[in-house]
Amino acid sequence: MKKVRKMIYLLFGTVFLVTSCSQDKNLYDPESTEKVTDLQIPDGFSWATTQNIECSITSPMPTTTSIFLDESCTEKGLIATIPVSQNSTTITLEVPTSSTAIYVQYPTASGKQVKKVDLNSVATKSTVDSKKAVISLPENATTDNNLIFSQTYTPAKNTYGTLMFEDLFPELGDYDLNDFVAYYNTYSYCGNIVGALKGLELNIQIRALGGSLPYQLCVQLGYIPTKYVQDYMTVRCNIDGVTMKLLPQNGDEKAILVITGLDKLKGSGENYYNTVPGTTLSKESELPTITCTIDNSNAYNADEYNAFKNTCDNPSTAFNFFLRNPNNNREIHLRGYEPTKLYTNYANEDPRHKGISYYSNSNLVWGIKVPAAIKHASERTDFTKAYKKFKNWVTTDGKNSKDWYNDPDPNSVITLKE
Template sequence: MMNKKHSFRRFSGIFLILTTIFVVFSCKKIDDNPIVDQSQAADLHFADMQVSQDFTFKTTQDISVTIRTLDNTGAPVPNTRVNVYTDLPDNGGSLILSGTSDNNGLFSTDYKIAAGIDSLAVGTTAIGFSNMQKVRVSGGTLDFTLGGKDPSQGFKSGGEFIFKSTNATFYPLGSYNSNGVPNYLVTPNDVIDAATMQDINATLPERIAAPVSHPQYFSASNEHNLVLNDPCNIWVTFVHEGAGYRNVLGFYKYNTNDPPVTPADIDSIYIIFPNVSFTGSGGGLSSGNKVHLGAFAPGTTIGWVLIADGFRNGTITNGNWILYSDPNLNPVTAADKKQHTILLNDIGRKKLLLSFEDIRRDGSSDNDFNDAIFYVTADPIQAVETQNLPLPDYTATDSDNDGISDNFDDYPTDAGKAFNNFYPSENGVGTLAFEDLWPSRGDYDFNDMVIDYNFNQITNSQNMVVQIKASITLKAFGASFKNGFGIQLPVSPGQIASITGTDLKENYIVQNSNGTEAGQSKATIIVFDNTYKQMPYPGGSSTGVNTTPGSTYVEPKVLNLTINLTSPVSLSSIGTPPYNPFLIIDGDRSREVHLINNPPTDLINSSLLGTSNDASNPGSGRYYVTANNLPFAIDISGPFEYTIEKSEVTQAYLKFFQWGESGGTQYFDWYKPMTGYRNTSKIFSR
């Protein structure tokens, strides 16, 4: 269960502590940062920066994402959901990308992330794979394989260890290493192929309560133990773990005619897997790892034991609680909550599927019963009593018939939509900050219009964008001009079916029937056309709204846009938000302000390009930049506490100057609330 895993599990791998990005709709000063030398701050003038001509003031980096989903033979496992987070969710990581692997087991796209991030978290909720791991971003590439052939294991023997529990003695079947990987694994590993994994995903889907999806698995007549009528050998194969605990799997045995009535009747528990945890997820197991339990006489019954979080500091302990395959032995009072094991007869594969719910069901359990999954193999299989064993369900629930099962589908009842893809992340915002005197330079406080944004590019079952949802928050404007705001997408107007959520108050914007702006060769969306009709002017000595200290604070205005496409477009071709955002100056549709080197729309008065302080050169692809390569607007990939009126951004953000002069190689996190980074007296506070 993914939610539990990241609540409890310490992950191995490469760790980078990321600043948690929170959605904020008001501006607050970070008071725990010291105000630095005021004379130093006063000397940091924006116009004095000596900036390389190829620096674009980006706070992001472009990356190419490639993720493979393979079984333990290296063969593709298609149609597997993959997720990419800013960091491990347990560290505050937030979802960026999601989608499904193709027939070759491949998910790939281009995206962008904050500059300086050198790792992301990659994972899946599909059974048979490790849920989440940190992955290095190197050279603009994130490349990772989920699953694949079993890596070689460098064993460091922990020795054979016998531990006395409250009622029974634990007997490991042999020695194991410090990660709890047995030294007695059978070779070769069992093959857990794509078909097997897909069938198990259908039988025990993640995030779906098994008593609801498969009530037949909870019949009182079902058998949960392994009843042997003839002599046979037994093996147990690790398939999957989706738990937050480092669980221990064991078994006990008894004469079929003399079952234990209480846990006290069990004197010996034999440990199969000391640590039921994937490599990179708190342990060292891979799907297909197999253990021989031994040869058993007829009339023997094998019961299963899961010690919840029982592997600690390299040893086997009593854990949080001990769960048994016999429901009557479990430490749960309610009769309908006692069962913690499912045992199914996979007739076609001549195996038994064994699974556990590791959180007490009288507590916070999600009841999906896929916290630890194994295959049991018997030779001969006919020696096992299978009469009271239910069968697996090989048919996944897909309510909208889009090819993505409901438990992997973010939109299970909408065949046109399947996955969410956020920028900058699900719980994060980016900020746009504009000057509005173009083609003349402004005062470089970058607060003439300040907008927070969050985008969700919703994709279908083929990972193609079908809808864009955007949250646009106008936070402040330190200007007397009645400015507007728009976004241009890299698609034709005809590729837009409809747009909702814009708010036009004036009469200078002409729209097509689909909500795009008329007269444009690319789809252009005017979000609003007058800042003063979005946030009311408080009066007094305030310049604009929410930029003058001591003035009446006005709540930011949030506009929620929905953009529907006429046909699906790939993530890579539509690009990464905020696309080409721009400010419309004081109701004059012929004057726009864009980010550095972003082209104007078709409605610009092109004769203004290259005049006054603007050094645009359309022939060389240079736009909205001064002769010294300084911008008229900036895009920050995180929340930005903007400056007060008439205070240059370099005087409030003391590392901005060095960031600019270094071409972005130093202090790429200049906007974050770190010690010595800010002069808080220059930053607006509510």
């Protein structure tokens, strides 16, 4: 009888262990032979899927130029439209690292023409992901006074990029990078004089919530303080109760916007949102889509004008997307970004080295930003399985497979309903 009891206890313990393992996202998955945490990552690898291109543009006469990512100059490839003249106009744009050229479109007497700028031949600045392009329009450029203000977009006009996070910082997670997934698009505009039309628009779409901690998506505006936002901000969303708010802080601090009301997305008794195959997944039209507009056009203060002008001229550094836990103020940023002043315990929780924030001793990160609308990995699927070329990109210091995100494994990513 004792032997029988021992066998029953042993069997019960084995079943309990297997069941527990299946519920723990962080335990080893034998189906995956290699994981993100196994990769040999170069120390200096920046994890950047974009590069900053400082464009200095001159024209023989005042005119308007539009800058595109594609040679066909389609609307979805448009990243900037700016007035230029004989005096150099400088703008720093965010361009995919996979892009080998940008295309500058300008008017002529015979119609619009395009000047190709080869990014492989332009000068590299102090950082590997930053370059400087000096662009001179040819003599056949004609005057165009239809536009008197600048417009810039990330990743491009009417095009989404993707934000993907792990939420166990400062501990390492399971690296399915689906604990918080969102699409983003930014649009900035600014006139040429104080008091002119100026403002910005943020478009965010929530794609997945695969984490259990109450993190909220935030964006810190790199050049605009809180006092220039609070009276000019309007928000709309297709889902009741979901909105974007301005975090209260000193008026001179950089403005931080936070998305709230996402708790109900997981539903009663559900742990995740759009990460588990075989469960009820959302339709594309059901995804929370938030549009936040900050229109500062009626202000005539020079400092306000410069804040919005800097945002428009530097879209590559104007928007810092991160996660924030409202219960303890813990923040999770992309590699290289500093925590905000609201995260007062950062140094104690995660002391860093080399002066670079949010990367582990083995150079692992907790967040990635991709300049394209991509599918996220299914629950407990290591990211190296979801995107097979991801490993080659990481281990070669970003030199190979720069467009890894265009080639997902269809069996390892989530496809939402049309």
